[in-house]
Amino acid sequence: MRRLLITLVLLVVAGVAVAGTAERWLLYPLDPRHLTPADAGVANLTEHRIETPDGETLIVWAADPRPSKPVILYFQGNAGNLAIRAARFRAFTDAGYGVVAPAYRGSSGSTGTPAQDALERDAVLVFGRLKEWVDADTSLIFYGESLGTAVSTYLATKADPPPAALVLEAPFTSIPALVRHHYPQFSAASLVMSDKWPTRARIRQSTAPLLILHGAEDELIPTEMGRTLLRLSGSDDKKMIIVNGAGHNNVWQPSAKQALFDFLARF
Template sequence: MSPRKVSLMSRILVYVLVAIAALYLLLCVALFVFQRALIYFPQPSAYATPDNVLTLPVADANLQVSVRPHDGPKALLYFGGNAEDVSQNLPSFSAAFPDQAIYLLHYRGFGGSSGSPSEEAIARDALDLFDRVYAEHPQVAVVGRSLGTGVAIRLASQRPAARLILVTPYNSLLELGIRQYPMFPVKWLLKDTFDSAKYAAHISVPTLLIAAEHDEVIPRSSTVRLYGQFIQGVASMKVIAGVGHNSISESPEYLKLIGAGL
């Protein structure tokens, strides 16, 4: 092969490598800029009436909370998944937990709440809601599902929750992101890490972790790692057989286990 052809092929190879590197960097930038659109999928509220919606003004937003008011010391705070309309739990929760006042938070951008969701904003909103509820109900059980388990465990490490229930919980969102996007430097790109493991050791109230046998979103290993972060004797773990990440609430065991943990 002539030197001219070798030189041409070398230049072409360099151009190809530069193009690949540029495309990779562009994808990294896109992942960084649009990451929250890949985490949060706001849903409208299906059960919104003046009787079952509480508007909670916070510093920079107005939050919508689906509620079932009830006099008495007990209340249940619920934080849902990243694409969940939490109001759909209102009928089943109201029937299953008649002695609890029920508060289901619509994250920013969800169900009529203003603002845009982020880990820190949701964490502040959870504290504000807890303080509002705790002023009327001294026994507050905190329940989180999927993404909401990261919200719930952080809240329970900072406020006097009576119980903590985590449905399909994960060790950290960063860990899941690295698994989902192994080709990208997720550790350096991810803003909302939801590091549940960091808060587990600070939990002292009775805690129940509920896993789905066939969870296709959160690996059992991630849930088990989180379980191992709790102080011995604080937490217990149950697995609902025959269900997946999204179908777990369809099992008759779902509400029974939550009720047992309250």
Template sequence: MGFIKLTLVTFGVLYVAALSGMYVFQRDLQYFPSRHDPAPEAVGLTGVERVTLATPDGETLVLWYSPPAEGRPVILFLHGNAGAIADRADRFAFYQTRGYGVAFLSWRGYGGSTGRPTETGLLADAKTAYDHLRSLGFAADRIVLVGESLGTGPAVITAAQNPVGAVVLEAPYTAAVDVARRAYPWVPVGLLMKDQYRSRDHVALIQAPLLILHGEVDRVIPFGFGQRLYEAAKDPKTFLSLGPVGHEALFTSETWSKGADFIDGLYPR
């Protein structure tokens, strides 16, 4: 009995220590920013302005901006949890070929932007970029939000709280806490997780056409999360499977084309 008691006590101590470590360093497990901040021209882009934006809480954000062709909408792109906007220059160029205005926001703590990423901070960043586009004279119904992976949470919440023309979500989640709960079933993540991005609580408030794209064998954010978020949304909405592909499909022109085709259906050339 003494050995069993000692084993249980040891296990309990190790468990509490593991939980404490995960709680303290949880944002290091959630965000993987790159500070890479080249000029747009250095990664092969043309006609792109590097803009700096001030957030209400005193951070400075980098935004890459290219104006639209006449009559075309502007895409506000909200990227995922790893890398930097410079790593997505090929996507930026793709949107330019479709005639869209393009605004790639670098989250706080990423690629040239100050601060450290948090849910509150990223939501403030998305609103700051949205307000900047409005200040340039874009009507709300000409702004299309495109969210990639982690960026789908801020995209959903921003669109729920502000009028937009359309929303495209690539590999979205019902909530980041739901993904974490699946990854760490032995951790009470609902109690400990700071940045939960509960998209499921906001998606029904979106008053714009919505497209959800998801790969069927995505191991980072499984297919079922996108399906359940779609079920929680209101019409008009569309769900498109990307087929038997994983999270890497978010970085292919085939995926971007599906989103662009949806946008072109709403804004004919």
């Protein structure tokens, strides 16, 4: 995402016609390589494929929960693939939680081109088909990491029934706000952006219990954005953990992991 912030400045000059393509390339530096759960060392997850209404194929990794345990619907960050999250999936399944982790378009063998409207539609599609892959009669928890916080918050406002809980790791208020934070002199860049991911506006509509995890030394997404989302959340049950010594990509410090699993144990 840092590459996005640097290069979006150039979009002001590049013009609207070019900006759309450049913006998507910068915002979604995903790894398209197809690796199976077994390749990634999580053979207890099963790979599934689903077709989208517009003819693309999405990869989904899934594992059933133990009896009475929730399922975690996991939305990854904007870089890499599902395989680099294998340790997280293993931690969830070792604790008995089910996992459903869809790969964005252009990641992990999924076809298509990522964009906000497409990822939103895909999230709704995956939610509607959960019972094909896991025992979805148990509680469902949405987990979003970085870009995934915007996806999971959007879905939390659309899902029926809503999630039992929402976990946001390193959330941001919107993409234009990130540009203004890092480069205030180029705030006009937001005028040519199509993918804004307006979580600040959407979080008000979510009433699910909320846990926010944010690295104290996150140089990409300021902790103040997490605090803003905490304040604006429509939930009456909400908490933020600021993780000392953590930046953007290493939030799962022992203290944060303990706080996360204590929160998950409530559902």
